[in-house]
Amino acid sequence: MVLPYIESIEAILVDLPTIRAHQLAMTVMNVQTLVIVRLRCSDGIEGLGEATTIGGLSYGEESPEGIKVAIDTYLAPALLGQNAANVLAAVQRMEKAARGNTFAKSALETALLDAQGKRLGVPVSTLLGGAVRDTVPVLWTLASGDTRRDIEEAEALLDARRHDTFKLKIGRRSVAEDVAHVCAIKRALGKRARVTVDVNQAWSESQAAVGIAQLEEAGVDLVEQPVPRAHRTGMARLAARFVIPIMADEAVQGPEDAMAIAREGAADVLAIKIAKSGGLYGALRTAAVGDAAGIALYGGTMLEGSIGSVAAAHAFATLPRLEWGTELFGPLLLVDDVVRERPAYADFSMRLPTGPGLGLAIDEDKLNRYRRDR
Incomplete structure (x- = not known):
């Protein structure tokens, strides 16, 4: 042979x-x-x-x-x-x-x-042990910075049944301005949608304590990486202080980081990304550490196009627990792509391609x- x-x-x-x-x-x-x-x-x-x-x-x-x-x-x-x-x-x-x-x-x-x-x-998910789901939930990021536009965009996507979880990118403005923006959107959407925020490491621990308290009171569902990734002890204090889940993103690069976060109680949720983990196998190792430690999992993105997003979806589809869904909306953010057929989104999820390999063609x-x- x-x-x-x-x-x-x-x-x-x-x-x-x-x-x-x-x-x-x-x-x-x-x-x-x-x-x-x-x-x-x-x-x-x-x-x-x-x-x-x-x-x-x-x-x-x-x-x-x-x-x-x-x-x-x-x-x-x-x-x-x-x-x-x-x-x-x-x-x-x-x-x-x-x-x-x-x-x-x-x-x-x-x-x-x-x-x-x-x-x-066979599909890539089969090479990884087999998919336990044929779709993965996908959120959408509201990132215009304009409160009215973001509400209108969320309402349209809810009506179209494309997304029912919305992440807000904050941290460019003052804590008060960002919190007011998020709370207005959460009030408008109410219980019809989850609303999460991603601070991308922009707050100090004291700013985060003020901001998270107000976000928790407003009913926001999750806060992602509120402080710099190196400040795990600060993350642990925030996670212990608030009921609202704190998610580690930049702070988790692979299974070793996941182990340290679990040991220190530095997050309630881990964002798993194939790029940061060095590939699909590394991402599954990272997820296994979090899962064993009782930390909830979330399928993250680097805003990949169709090829990278579908690759991640194949990995995430094999996870027994994926409590916080995914953010594999990268292809939807692009005007165009370089594949013949982009992944399908419906009913708040992305459908896994069924063809061999990734199921995509250039x-x-x-x-x-x-x-x-x-």
Whole structure:
């Protein structure tokens, strides 16, 4: 039996406009840059992967341009000629070739899993042990910054049965202004929808104590990463002080962080992201730690396009418990994408594609239109 080997790896920068300005505590996005990976194997099978960051380097240590350099210069050379069907061996080679660079590694692991799923004729979720759900709940972020517009947008999405949980990105304005904005939206939506907030590390512990008390009183459902990620002791004090759940996002990069958070009681909920965990396997390891510690789980996003979002959905679909759903709305934020068919959203959820691998195919015309080096 001749084993398939990895023949070539291409990392392509793609710039896609967003449907509106997307405001976060650290930046305002009008364009999202994707790193699309095409991994070609000797048996003619191609695997697709994706890495994405939020606002270049404004979110974390990796940028799209840096991801491409890491793949082209270090990771791809370590994988070329290797057995394409042994995904875990390839993951180990990447760990030896480069430290960190979890976003780049996640894109390559995704491409390997996509190719293996196509090779065996099964979805990626089957390679991970099997899906326990065929849809994953998906929230929507209200990030215009305008209270009236955000309420109107939420009402329309509720009526269309597309989303019934809404996250508000806050932290750019004063605590009082942000809290007033959130409370007005929660009053308008009432019990018809969950409302959560993401502070993206923008508050000090004392600011968070004031803001969270008011948000809790208003009936807001969850507060995400209110203080800087390094301040786990502050997170633990806030989690012990309030009934409203506190979620760790930037503070959890992988299973080791999840273990430390569990040990210190620093969060009630963990945001699991395949990019931060170095891939789907790492994300499942992180989730297992949180689950074993009794911490609720949430499927996070780096605002990936269709390829990255569907890859994450395949992983999240295998989790026995996913109490807080997911935020895999990235494809909906983009004006266009580079796949032939984008994932389907209905009844407040994303439906998992049923085809082999990720269940997606590249649209060559769109890829050529949006690639940066065109």
